[in-house]
Amino acid sequence: MxxxxxxxxxxxxxxxxxxxxxxxxxxxxxxxxxxxxxxxxxxxxxxxxxxxxxxxxxxxxxxxxxxxxxxxxxxxxxxxxxxxxxxxxxxxxxxxxxxxxxxxxxxxxxxxxxxxxxxxxxxxxxxxxxAPAALAVPAASPYRTLREFVTAVRGGARVAMGAAGPLSVWHLGTLALARHLGRPFVFAPFPGSGPATTALLGGHVDAVMAGVPEVQALVRGGAVRLLGIMADTPSPVFPEAVTFRSEGLDLIFEAxxxxxxxxxxxxxxxxxxxxxxxxxxxxxxxxxxxxxxxxxxxxxxxxxxxxxxxxxxxxxxxxxxxxxxxxx
The missing domain is CATH 3.40.190.150 (Bordetella uptake gene, domain 1)
Structure with a gap:
């Protein structure tokens, strides 16, 4: 890929x-x-x-x-x-x-x-x-867990993924995830994570890959849902968030x-x-x-x-x- x-x-x-x-x-x-x-x-x-x-x-x-x-x-x-x-x-x-x-x-x-x-x-x-990569979706998204998201993508769901890029660490994380799942994303590059999350809130993309600090206010405010983080250990910011490794995806990307x-x-x-x-x-x-x-x-x-x-x-x-x- x-x-x-x-x-x-x-x-x-x-x-x-x-x-x-x-x-x-x-x-x-x-x-x-x-x-x-x-x-x-x-x-x-x-x-x-x-x-x-x-x-x-x-x-x-x-x-x-x-x-x-x-x-x-x-x-x-x-x-x-x-x-x-x-x-x-x-x-x-x-x-x-x-x-x-x-x-x-x-x-x-x-x-x-x-x-x-x-x-x-x-x-x-x-x-x-x-600052590990976080996969986030709108609060109204049909994907409520990382497992549901992974299952849907592997099953052929077409997902538009927003991230800073191209060539940012979040873009590379998106490519690595697509390779693991065996399915490409529709990648939407933005000048930074701020514009990417704005596009997510506006319904222009289905998900974003960004740093935990870049989505934490939106997650706490209930506007977006955090599906998982690309870290080797749980996040002290969101200790309840699952890691990709816990779902069988050996992916670590972080700023x-x-x-x-x-x-x-x-x-x-x-x-x-x-x-x-x-x-x-x-x-x-x-x-x-x-x-x-x-x-x-x-x-x-x-x-x-x-x-x-x-x-x-x-x-x-x-x-x-x-x-x-x-x-x-």
Whole structure:
């Protein structure tokens, strides 16, 4: 059930040239000063202001500001599935003054071959959260359980599935589910999970694949029904929700977020930032936001975050080949 996706050569060259300019500008602006920190830090975020990734980055920046005693400013570099932001971090001077937000796209984008990136281009600092994929349907849907949904699709039911995409983690989760069920969905890509859930409420799609935090308010309000989550353990947000594994579908797809730096930052600086970022995660306003937003906070330090990201990168490399996004 591969998907035939071709990125034409001129467009690829245009993207690569644009990313090189952005990266070069970032490196040129870096200044060598000491002792560290003697000036403001910048946190580069791949997502637009106001979303979950941006909010997590801003709460963390606030905590770093308090602990380091210097301003910590967020900058949004949106585009190319995160590659614009990732390239800005990769090519920045490793002087300790630039931090990058590290989302799940970091494990996906390098395998799509439209930009020169690898997860090994970065020193990882800490992971903050995991947000498993949730399969949700309108409250009036005939599918009341995940089992009913699976049985109907296997039986030939035509289901329009909305999700952010194409090539988002939720799109890949949708493709993996279709492969397991042996039946394709009518895939409806949206600019983000917000527009996808709006389409669900409007009756334009039959189901959506999105992160638990992105549907939790609608589920609690009774507008949509949560059929199941693609996680290895029950959700602390919705402990009653079944996992796909419990229904015999070995599927795990999730968003996650953490922080990274360009390769080559002084070990002492990396260690200090790892410690301070982990401490920032525990600030009461941040904890309250995570509880309200439905984030499953599962912090990891640098070493464990590297193991986790390497495993994710290996998995997504295989998936983008199997689904035909790059040559096998």
């Amino acid at each position: 591969g998907v035939d996706v071709h990125v034409d050569t001129p467009r690829r060259r245009f993207l690569q040239a644009g990313l090189a300019v952005v990266a070069g500008s970032a490196a040129a602006c870096a200044r060598q000063e000491g002792p560290w920190p003697s000036r403001e830090l910048r946190v580069i975020v791949h997502a637009a202001p106001g979303g979950m990734s941006d909010t997590v980055a801003r709460f963390t920046s606030r905590g770093l500001n308090e602990r380091l005693g210097v301003p910590v400013l967020c900058e949004n570099r949106v585009g190319a599935m995160g590659a614009v932001a990732f390239s800005a971090v990769k090519y920045a001077a490793p002087d300790g003054y630039l931090v990058g937000y590290a989302p799940v796209e970091l494990a996906v984008v390098p395998h799509l071959k439209y930009v020169d990136l690898a997860t090994t281009d970065f020193d990882l600092l800490a992971r903050h959260h995991r 996650w977020g953490g922080f990274m730096m360009p390769k080559g930052v002084a070990p002492a600086t990396l260690a200090r930032l790892e410690q301070d970022i982990l401490a920032a995660f525990t600030q009461p306003p941040f904890v309250k936001y995570c509880q309200t937003a439905g984030l499953d906070v599962q912090p990891l330090g640098s070493r464990d975050f590297r193991v986790f990201v390497d495993a994710e990168a290996t998995r997504y490399a295989r998936l983008v080949r199997e689904f035909g996004f790059v040559p096998a």
